[in-house]
Amino acid sequence: MSALLASHSLVMEIIMIVITGIRTGISQGAEAATEKAIAELGVKQNCVKNSYIIKASVDARRRTNISMVYSVGLELTCNEEDAVKAANKPTVTLRSSLQTPLKLGTQKLNSRPVIVGFGPAGMFAGLLLAQNGYQPIILERGSDVDARVKAVEGFWNAAKLDTSTNVQFGEGGAGTFSDGKLTTRINDSHCDYVLRQFVRFGAPHEILYKAKPHVGTDLLRGIVKAIRQEIISLGGDIRFCSKLDNFNISEGRLRSIASGDETLRAQVLVLAVGHSARDTFELLLKKQLAMAVKPFSVGVRIEHLQSDIDQGLFGEFAGHPALGKGEYQLSHRRGDRAVYTFCMCPGGTVVPSASEQNSVVVNGMSEYARDQVNANSALVVSVDSRDFGENPLDAINFQRKLEHAAFVAGGSNYKAPAQTVGDFLKGRTGLNLGKVHPSYSIGTKAANMLDLFPQQITDMMRLGLLVFDSKIKGFAAHDAVLTGVETRTSSPVRILRNEHGESISAEGLYPCGEGAGYAGGIMSAAVDGLRIAESIMQKYAPLG
Structure with missing residues (x-):
């Protein structure tokens, strides 16, 4: 997660004690869980400086005795390491948040990085790049979220389908019209960054600790708009109703892309196209990029x-x-x-x-x-x-x-x-x-x-x-x-990439997210977008 702090000049260390497996009745609430955690640690109440609910879940395996299960974080006024040793329990551990900023690359970009797709992968890749001075250009074939809602409702109410702006295409990607689940099976520290950014842009604080967080389609619409505004304020450029129509590869590396009547010089292209971009997949095959069914x-x-x-x-x-x-x-x-x-x-x-x-x-x-x-x-x-x-x-x-x-x-x-x-x-x-x-x-x-x-x-x-x-x-x-x-549970194809996230067929082209075959759902797609942004940042210097 080190790269995620690259946009901050000050890195602070927070040490907390984490107590897991705290069980309460469903009517007792988080306060009772915190009290039980303090008792489990074996310290006095006045030694606790801060407390947090890190995770809360429901255990309904026995329907006659349903309970809540918590993980609780405690910061102490006394020495946390000594307290953990004194407790000597497997449920009590010490956690440090100290992270080292990413060392940015030195290779000069001769053009702004381009991202195709403004779903979770493209959005979080664009956000991290924008926060660190890379001024990305983002192309999204669909419309902004307000116009998108009108187009979608036109289909739902009158069966008038817009093939460019619909449930699959437009600001926020397919996840904008979903339950807005933020769960994932991947174990990656980037997840914490994604959740905190969601809260920063309007999601309820509870998603930071609920075992099955969700924000719903209604809240997601405002969140994606707020992220878009942040990217623009940091020098990014988001172009709606703009599709990747072509790209040029010469001597094994990306040289330019075409969108509509415009040709852009491009040294870096992030393909965060989503699982329904079938015409883009056909273009990639025509260009002989390495792909496989999945x-x-x-x-x-x-x-x-x-x-x-x-x-x-x-x-x-x-x-x-x-x-x-x-x-x-x-x-x-x-x-x-x-x-x-x-x-x-x-x-x-x-x-x-x-x-x-x-x-x-x-x-x-x-x-x-x-x-x-x-x-x-x-x-x-x-x-x-x-x-x-x-x-x-x-x-x-x-x-x-x-x-x-x-x-x-x-x-x-x-x-x-x-x-x-x-x-x-x-x-x-x-x-x-x-x-x-x-x-x-x-x-x-x-x-x-x-x-x-x-x-x-x-x-x-x-x-x-x-x-x-x-x-x-x-x-x-x-x-x-x-x-x-x-039929759209996940992408039917994978765009093959190397350990640096680049296409094995062309330098400078970065397949990313669910459409590229490397994610499944909002969280894992957003995390993959962050990883690709980090890879770009490690290689190239920010724009002047």
Whole structure:
């Protein structure tokens, strides 16, 4: 994380004691956790200078005895190292925040670095570069977030698709229209920087310690706008409705790029294009950049009543304010294929997410309050080259084929094919609605998912429903609704890069984030953007 402090002239060291595994009742709150942590450490209250909740999570494994589990940070007026030794417990450790600023490179840039894409990867790469004097130019094919919201609502309300500005393309990337989850499985110190920047630009402070932080699509819109304004104030240039149309490589290195009628000299190009930039992938293949197919997943969105999910997870404690809305993440593997839930949106909606004409794509979205009646998540099955071939275009065409089949099955008017779980398990076309009603705004049409997907996928979906029903009662309820198709879970390709983050085919070209095949979700994409920015900063000097 050292590079993340490069824009600060003063590096301060904070030493704290971290006490993990502090367990309280769900009604006791953070104050009780802090008191227990002090008792666990074995010091007097007046020795504590500062205290923090570092992490808070819900343990609902025993639905009759749900508890909160905390990690607490303490700063003392006395010697912290002595206190840790005296406690002599594995749950009590010493943590220092001392970091060394990155040593910036000396090679001169003959042009401003260019970033393609203003989703999480491009945004955080641009932010860090701007904070350190590199004045990036950022190209985003979609519009700014305010115009983007209007375009998206035009599609959702009237089925008028803008192929340049939609759920996939525009300021903030695909994550802007999501639940705004800030969870990740990567263990990287850059995550702390990302979370703190989110708070700095308007996210609630609780994301710094909640085990499953989220900000919701409504708050994300203001946050991405604030980050954009910061980049501009530091000398960056953000150009909306501007797409990478071409680039020139000579003698193994990047020389220039073209966007519309403009040609820009470019020594550094960050490709943070997102997982739906299919025309850009085609351009890269035409230019013979090294790429490979990668596994991804396809399936449907499944909807239940949020109250039923809460009951299935929390039992008699469902609705307790300390627990919030119930969330789940489920998976099952048979052989070398997996079925799992992805991007669960409590109190959310299933949203139309196509970016190409004559296709239907679904995704999930929640606002910060998560106050809609339904819960939804992707129910998806892993696919790989066995299913579509070894060429990156084959993987893209596999997605397109499913999306067009969904368009036709929905009536060729952007309505989505839908089916109740009961009908799906019985193998018959049907949308016999009970208490769960589909939230897809353009409308749905009764279909049979068996007609849309290859059998190996529907077999795994069926298996997943039955297995997951044993974990959350009612998951496979006959009136739960399946809406298709979910195909944009991650990029179908990887743009190959070396240990410095550069394309193995061209010096100066940096594949980055989810679209390049190196991330999955807001947090990991933002972290990859930071790593690429650091790599550029280590090589090149800031602009004069």
